Amino acid sequence: MPPETDREALLDAALLHVPFDGWSEDAFRAAVRDAGVEPALARALFPRGAVDLAVAFHKRGDAQMEARLARADLLGMRTRERVSFAVRARIEAAGDTEAVRRAASLFALPPYAPEGARLIWETADAIWTALGDTDRDVNYYTKRATLAGVYSATVLYWLGDDTPDAAATWSFLDRRIEDVMRIEKVKANPVVKRLFAGPEWVLNRVAAPRGRGAADMPGHWPAPAPQE
Template sequence: MNTATTDFADMTLDELRVALAPDIAASAIFDGWNETALLAAAEMAGCDPDIARLAFPGHGAGGLAMEMIEAWITSVDQAMEAEWPAERLAALKIRERICTLVAFRLDAVADVDEAVRRALAVMAQPQNAPRALKLGWRSADIMWRLAGDTATDYNHYTKRAILAGIYSATLAVFVNDESEGKADTHAFLDRRIEGVMKFEKAKAQFLGKDRELPSLTRFLGRLRYPAR
């Protein structure tokens, strides 16, 4: 991301975090997700390092690394929404919509796959797992909403949980994929999505039977995922 002409003084801290995130990811390839990467990104972008530190104070669960990774994921979420709004996806089948959105995310980080590898390692640390799960859920929710999903019942939660799992598994393949154009990763994604389509059919048959699921549904209904 070329942020050299950006006026950071006019940004909120939330906007600044997202604006710096791609440059931080580029620096994290070499330096890891740490203050060195933050300061290198600030220099690259022409941002005052003190302002950059203010945007990423390193407080809370996961500290500085998770703050920067969350900002990067947010930047990918926003780029995906801008490139693939719901009206553009409407002409595609549901399966194609989800594949298209996940593929966009993979392409968006294809040049910084080492940063992805390092980010996955950070998110896998026990103290970061709850926050990482929330981020995965949030991205899955955005994808389903762009794909036109309006379910508010049990399906709302299962769809997002399954997609978050597929995306996480696909990233694990992605960071080790040395095939041309990450062809193996995209093939893996296609197989997983196909598996979900079969699962949805089986689930519909299962839920069509006289099964008792009200207590779980009430519990899920009380959950609140992070605001976008």
């Protein structure tokens, strides 16, 4: 069986136990047993056990969202509609509220908080990339940081939403995006642009990374060149 098939089988099996055991070692062991995967292979695929399964669960949601956006007719939507559609598609891809709730609790723990933040950043990057964002200056970062905040807040609202078809969540999402668009209008005001002309000149020296997963992302420490 190909490793990718084993990975998917383990994740599917784990999702049956996560509502009861969380993303824990117990859930990982139960998934290994239920999926019929050799324990050594399961540990090779997910070295940190349930933590890596939670990461895989998040990345699966990103992939499903990207597939849905690729099929959608985005050209007929305004920018705010495209962003709203993408965030909703990402949340709907998660599907299992309890698995998301447990993952949120896991990635709120100090040892895993940086990884949780990275996953949310990657989701925001995946959305803007799928929507055709071409900014390569500081706006590359501000767009993703802002969207990461909108996405995180909407997910937390969704976890507590008991309205039919999560109607209150999508209204909340629309309001958050409207707030962001209002800020963008203020930034475009000529008076404001003149006021921030100096800082903007400095910020415009900031460049986006050369590609997704590139080695020049913030916080990356390049390996030193081998010495002769």
